[in-house]
Amino acid sequence: MENSTTERLQDAIATYRNSVDYLEIRVEQSESTSLAFRGKQLDAVNRSFALAGGIRACHQGGWSFVTFNGLEELKPRIEEAIAQAKLVGKETTQLAAIATIEDYVKVELKRDPRGVSLQDKRQILEAYNQLILEYDPRIQTTMSSLGDVFTTNYFVNSVGSCIVQERLDVTGRFGAIARGEGGIVRQGFESIHSRDDFNSLIGVEDRVLGAAKRAVNQLEANSVKGGQYTVILDPYLSGVFIHEAFGHLSEADFVYENPRMQELLTIGKPLGIEQLNVIDDATLENLPGSIKYDDEGVPGQRKYLIKNGVLTQRLHSRETAGKMQEQPTGNARALRANYPPIVRMTNTAIEPGNTPFEDMISDIEEGVYAVRMLGGQTNGEMFTFAAAEGYMIRNGKIAEPVSDVTLTGNVFQTLKDIEAIGNDTLFTNGGCGKGGQMPLPVSVGGPHLRIKNVVVGGR
Ligand SMILES: [Zn+2]
Incomplete structure (x- = not known):
């Protein structure tokens, strides 16, 4: 056949x-x-x-x-x-x-x-x-x-x-x-x-x-008291954060159509602490977003979207790469053959850093540990995520469970507010939606992340 x-x-x-x-x-x-x-x-x-x-x-x-x-x-x-x-x-x-x-x-x-x-x-x-x-x-x-x-x-x-x-x-x-x-x-x-x-x-x-x-x-769990906290995201949630809040902004079709984003996302611009590295890697083995070739016949690649805290690359189809005079990245993907390929992520992750979880949590007097993801939405630079589980952090230790933990912020401010990057990592499978093509198999990954001044909404 x-x-x-x-x-x-x-x-x-x-x-x-x-x-x-x-x-x-x-x-x-x-x-x-x-x-x-x-x-x-x-x-x-x-x-x-x-x-x-x-x-x-x-x-x-x-x-x-x-x-x-x-x-x-x-x-x-x-x-x-x-x-x-x-x-x-x-x-x-x-x-x-x-x-x-x-x-x-x-x-x-x-x-x-x-x-x-x-x-x-x-x-x-x-x-x-x-x-x-x-x-x-x-x-x-x-x-x-x-x-x-x-x-x-x-x-x-x-x-x-x-x-x-x-x-x-x-x-x-x-x-x-x-x-x-x-x-x-x-x-x-x-x-x-x-x-x-x-x-x-x-x-x-x-x-x-x-x-x-x-x-x-x-x-x-009782509802968390709303306010600004130092928050630790578990690897699942830090992966979702980098995909939803930042990854979609890296898709060149979005950048190309949006003058404000072109300014915010100028290649070479510092976006976070020096230890921050963000990848979109189609070459990792056997993950949902792993592809040998994209749906335009371009080889899947490992790309650094952010390297040492600096914006280095965005995700392209052949057309967006041609129009912006950058290299194609193998990110044109279609849900099925009866959908047109559009710019999509593959396996998107924050690379692990060097902070053990115990060190990350030890000097937090009062904070929130947010675990897994229940739902969320983004609107340009702004995001809101509902964690599936939450725990208070008190005097450097995980304390009582709390519910209704929603995290809200501006992605560029939040990237700057990352204080520590964990030495662990985990990839989670996900289904991404864009342009009526859903769920496209992707994965999101990351280590534990410590972020300051996060607005946490309770009920
Ligand atoms: Zn998505």
């Missing part, structure tokens, strides 16, 4: 390559299963095979994007894409130059989820779901799911590249909802992800139970 697919796509490109400035075809074949429990009820079981395709053409700076569902429609769809691009193109096409690449990227599978029956998957999920339900009488309901998707992605373009990439995502998500006195409701979540092994979902009882424990523990 793969050989005939690439041949058909290459034939089509050869026929039309000279009709426009740029042409690319992407085709994705996928095979997936998903199962979900809500409380005791099996909520959904799905197994599907799908083919999705997308064609992008660019002519005189004008873009078109046309989708298709079967290779038999390929030629009329390409002609449609070419006609549309010519209709809107009125300027010059500016795309950063890239090398021609031919490659076949295989997944080295450990246990293949396609060889596991739906019945076995159901039993595994049901057992975990039951563990959460039985953990405590205050657990009211659950949201538990297992999913696996194996995709084969074909990419050909008028530059002459022909890339086939396989990809596996195995995911387990576990949510516990607990109800306490006075109708108070708390949630706890856990998420497990693997790029090569169904067995990553086996024997994870402790992690699954963690979701239930966190939900129940938070029932005991």
Whole structure:
């Protein structure tokens, strides 16, 4: 199948390559299963095979994007894409130059989820779901799911590249909802992800139970007293912070359209303490955001967005790199082949520093330890995050649990207010949303972070 697919796509490109400035075809074949429990009820079981395709053409700076569902429609769809691009193109096409690449990227599978029956998957999920339900009488309901998707992605373009990439995502998500006195409701979540092994979902009882424990523990917490505190973020939350509050601002499509951001995000500008290093690294192994090539055929890379406290780089597609006269970074990603690639992150993280947790906390008289993430939003430079769990820090020690810990601030001020960077690190899988393409697999990572003067809102 793969050989005939690439041949058909290459034939089509050869026929039309000279009709426009740029042409690319992407085709994705996928095979997936998903199962979900809500409380005791099996909520959904799905197994599907799908083919999705997308064609992008660019002519005189004008873009078109046309989708298709079967290779038999390929030629009329390409002609449609070419006609549309010519209709809107009125300027010059500016795309950063890239090398021609031919490659076949295989997944080295450990246990293949396609060889596991739906019945076995159901039993595994049901057992975990039951563990959460039985953990405590205050657990009211659950949201538990297992999913696996194996995709084969074909990419050909008028530059002459022909890339086939396989990809596996195995995911387990576990949510516990607990109800306490006075109708108070708390949630706890856990998420497990693997790029090569169904067995990553086996024997994870402790992690699954963690979701239930966190939900129940938070029932005991009283609302935090609002105010400014020295705050320690756990690695999960520091990863979310750097992705949401800073990473999205590093996406060059956003910077390019926004004069204020161009000024705030001038390359070479100091943004934080010298120990602060922020990476977006597609080359880390087996994380959700790890890619060999992006959806424009540009190799995935390790980039320093901030190096020694100074802004060094931003994230590009070929178009944003061409327009801003910078190098492409391999960050053009599409949710699926029937969506156009846009500038996205991969695995985004703060690199570990050298401060042990005990040293970070020891001289804090009164502060807040914020753990994991419940939700949040950003608006330009401003962010608000709700921590999933909180604890007061008193006289250098973790004290009583507190609830309703929301952190608000301006990202540039907050980067300057980082006082210490932990010597630990942890990557968490996430789903990023942008331009109606969600959830795109990414990961966020970081060490513990100590930040001064954080506005913490209680209830
Ligand atoms: Zn995001």
